[in-house]
Amino acid sequence: MAEIILKNVSKVYDNSVTAVRDVNLEIKDHEFMVLVGPSGCGKSTTLRMIAGLEDISSGTISVADKIVNDVQPKDRNLAMVFQNYALYPHMTVYENMAFGLKLRHFPKNEIDARVKEAAATLGLEPYLDRYPKALSGGQRQRVAVGRAIVRKPAAFLFDEPLSNLDAKMRVQMRTEVSLLHKKLGTTMIYVTHDQVEAMTMGSRICVMKDGEVQQIDTPLAIYDSPCNLFVAGFIGMPPMNFFDGTVENKDGSFFFVGKAFSFPLIKPEWKDKLAAAVGRKVVFGVRPEDIGSPSAMLVKDAPTLSGSLKVKEPMGAETYLYLDDTAAERFIAKVDPHMVAEVGQSMTLPVNPAKVHVFDAESTNLIV
Amino acid sequence: MSNSKTFRGVNYHPYAPWLFLTPYIIIALTFFLYPLIYAGWLSFHQTDGPHSAVFVGLDNFKFIFSDPSFYKALKNTTIYAIASICIQLPLSLGLAILLNNSQSKLKNLFRLLIFSPNLVGQIFVGVLFSVIFTPRYGIFNIGIEKLIHWGLDTQWLSKPGLIMPALIIVSLWMYVGYNMIYFLAALQTVDKQLVEAAQIDGASPWQVFLHVTLPQIRPVAVFVVIMSTIGSYQLFELPFALLKSSFGVDQAGLTIVGYLYDNAFNSGDLGTGAAIGWILAFIIFVISIIQLRATNSPEDK
Numbered sequence: 210m211a212e213i214i215l216k217n218v219s220k221v222y223d224n225s226v227t228a229v230r231d232v233n234l235e236i237k238d239h240e241f242m243v244l245v246g247p248s249g250c251g252k253s254t255t256l257r258m259i260a261g262l263e264d265i266s267s268g269t270i271s272v273a274d275k276i277v278n279d280v281q282p283k284d285r286n287l288a289m290v291f292q293n294y295a296l297y298p299h300m301t302v303y304e305n306m307a308f309g310l311k312l313r314h315f316p317k318n319e320i321d322a323r324v325k326e327a328a329a330t331l332g333l334e335p336y337l338d339r340y341p342k343a344l345s346g347g348q349r350q351r352v353a354v355g356r357a358i359v360r361k362p363a364a365f366l367f368d369e370p371l372s373n374l375d376a377k378m379r380v381q382m383r384t385e386v387s388l389l390h391k392k393l394g395t396t397m398i399y400v401t402h403d404q405v406e407a408m409t410m411g412s413r414i415c416v417m418k419d420g421e422v423q424q425i426d427t428p429l430a431i432y433d434s435p436c437n438l439f440v441a442g443f444i445g446m447p448p449m450n451f452f453d454g455t456v457e458n459k460d461g462s463f464f465f466v467g468k469a470f471s472f473p474l475i476k477p478e479w480k481d482k483l484a485a486a487v488g489r490k491v492v493f494g495v496r497p498e499d500i501g502s503p504s505a506m507l508v509k510d511a512p513t514l515s516g517s518l519k520v521k522e523p524m525g526a527e528t529y530l531y532l533d534d535t536a537a538e539r540f541i542a543k544v545d546p547h548m549v550a551e552v553g554q555s556m557t558l559p560v561n562p563a564k565v566h567v568f569d570a571e572s573t574n575l576i577v
Numbered sequence: 578m579s580n581s582k583t584f585r586g587v588n589y590h591p592y593a594p595w596l597f598l599t600p601y602i603i604i605a606l607t608f609f610l611y612p613l614i615y616a617g618w619l620s621f622h623q624t625d626g627p628h629s630a631v632f633v634g635l636d637n638f639k640f641i642f643s644d645p646s647f648y649k650a651l652k653n654t655t656i657y658a659i660a661s662i663c664i665q666l667p668l669s670l671g672l673a674i675l676l677n678n679s680q681s682k683l684k685n686l687f688r689l690l691i692f693s694p695n696l697v698g699q700i701f702v703g704v705l706f707s708v709i710f711t712p713r714y715g716i717f718n719i720g721i722e723k724l725i726h727w728g729l730d731t732q733w734l735s736k737p738g739l740i741m742p743a744l745i746i747v748s749l750w751m752y753v754g755y756n757m758i759y760f761l762a763a764l765q766t767v768d769k770q771l772v773e774a775a776q777i778d779g780a781s782p783w784q785v786f787l788h789v790t791l792p793q794i795r796p797v798a799v800f801v802v803i804m805s806t807i808g809s810y811q812l813f814e815l816p817f818a819l820l821k822s823s824f825g826v827d828q829a830g831l832t833i834v835g836y837l838y839d840n841a842f843n844s845g846d847l848g849t850g851a852a853i854g855w856i857l858a859f860i861i862f863v864i865s866i867i868q869l870r871a872t873n874s875p876e877d878k
Contacts, residue, residue, distance in 0.1 A: 260773075260777060261776075261777075262773050262776070262777075281776075282773075282776045282777045283776055283777065283778070283779040283780065283781070287777065288777065289773075289774070289777045291770045291773070291774060292770075293768075293770055295768065295770040295771050295773070295774040296774075297771060297774075297775075297788070297789065297792070298792075298793075299792040299793075299795075308775075308778055308788070309777075309778035309779050312778060312779040312780055312784060313779050356774075356778070360778075
């Protein structure tokens with residue numbers, strides 16, 4: 210059980226490429242922190258620095274109030290689960306899980322008890338005598354998790370542990386890891402490029418891009434008020450729709466004025482910020498589920514977006530409509546699957562005006 | 578083309594594969610299978626030429642197994658083989674690990690330098706080292722004198738007790754780099770994540786080597802051990818060039834192939850020579866089987 214604190218952590222490689230820049234991150238005890246971002250954003254490097262597998266170029270990392278910059282990985286009391294499982298191929302499932310305990314000279318009966326307990330938790334009991342190559346991907350990843358939990362470490366580090374699994378197994382393991390966190394209560398740091406994993410698993414999410422932290426918050430807070438264009442576009446599936454334009458003040462009411470439409474920005478608390486943005490280039494953002502969706506339909510006198518329907522993707526529970534507005538700006542609406550819509554048809558869909566965002570086009574930061 | 582066959586969409590004449598195989602088949606029959614069978618036949622005959630073979634039954638084998646020189650050759654060769662495996666291979670592996678972990682830009686140069694003695698033939702190396710081992714003036718003698726203040730006047734090639742050590746030293750120089758290349762190639766295939774997983778599991782560098790690296794390179798290590806053993810038992814040119822056809826004082830440098838050469842070509846007894854060849858093949862076969870069995874890994878069962 211431990212807090213993990215990163216202060217001004219940077220990683221610069223010998224060829225002077227900066228992989229991680231000035232990361233400040235405070236992971237609380239018992240927390241499930243997800244580092245998410247596109248490949249090359251520095252999330253894995255950050256995790257590897259916490260694990261001790263990469264040197265820290267500057268800044269400090271502390272685990273349980275102790276600075277661990279110069280502490281060997283084996284002495285940090287952390288356990289890690291790797292993307293390709295990294296099971297020892299010449300050891301049985303049992304031996305794989307017992308290895309870390311053996312190295313730490315645990316008594317035999319203690320090792321046995323812990324391995325059996327982990328095997329029971331993970332449903333691995335029938336496979337203890339097998340070698341990794343005789344296991345499926347999901348089973349292998351369970352063994353990798355088992356190897357981590359028998360150690361009862363201060364924190365678990367996961368490096369894209371589900372990426373090598375097929376879609377169905379990924380969803381199943383996602384739930385299992387979440388349940389495991391609930392059961393053990395141990396601090397977990399989880400690296401993924403999959404924003405669905407980040408949203409569903411994290412107590413908090415740290416979104417990274419180009420080696421820098423963009424935003425750290427709870428999944429819903431990040432979803433509802435992304436701090437910049439990158440986060441807004443990265444979190445959410447299908448991604449948020451963006452339109453270029455300006456903010457204008459018409460008789461005290463603010464509007465986003467784009468190429469094809471103008472849209473009222475109605476929330477009273479936005480006024481000051483919008484006033485400061487008048488005349489500046491902005492990006493208007495609205496999520497697909499706020500266009501033409503059942504909830505948007507319920508909004509009284511909702512403003513609308515219009516476009517001609519290009520592609521229709523029925524997902525079962527909902528349908529994605531790909532529309533082009535009159536300025537040929539493509540946007541996506543997530544609508545009720547039973548909505549009548551024919552490709553080629555012009556549609557006017559209500560938009561929930563309380564859920565839209567405006568970003569500064571230059572700094573990309575959120576205005577409202 | 579009614580009688581043509583098809584392989585992956587390509588039509589071919591049914592005899593075409595045989596045409597391509599013919600050169601190999603001819604060479605293999607002429608230079609491998611025929612001599613092998615002929616040597617087997619020869620080992621039961623006494624002969625000093627192609628037209629004078631007399632059937633002698635097992636006499637050739639009886640002679641060999643009652644000849645003290647054979648046991649001397651067997652002992653020498655076995656000592657040499659054990660030294661190859663116990664001294665040379667760990668050194669090769671050590672050098673490979675050093676090079677594999679090195680960040681130096683000179684890495685490739687060192688790899689080439691350590692490997693290069695192998696590019697020289699054994700005969701040439703023998704001639705070279707007969708000079709290098711010269712008492713008082715040879716650079717090896719001068720070198721160890723400077724290092725450990727001993728050995729300037731050591732007569733490596735005329736003292737029976739020093740001849741095998743000398744052969745082992747020369748073969749170290751020749752083959753350490755050769756086997757290192759195998760180990761280096763194997764080390765480069767070791768999964769880095771396994772090493773990292775072991776580090777996090779709490780393994781020291783030595784434990785990582787023992788529990789992760791070594792099992793990972795095991796197939797190559799087994800191969801290298803077996804090939805080195807076979808190569809060691811076939812040792813001939815080096816002592817021949819270094820010690821001339823007497824194989825040193827008291828036959829201290831006599832190997833099994835040297836013994837074969839001595840019988841077949843110095844004494845002119847080709848039948849005995851063929852019998853020794855078959856005995857050697859049998860020894861190598863048995864040792865290889867034992868090594869394969871001993872190094873069988875549990876996960877392959």
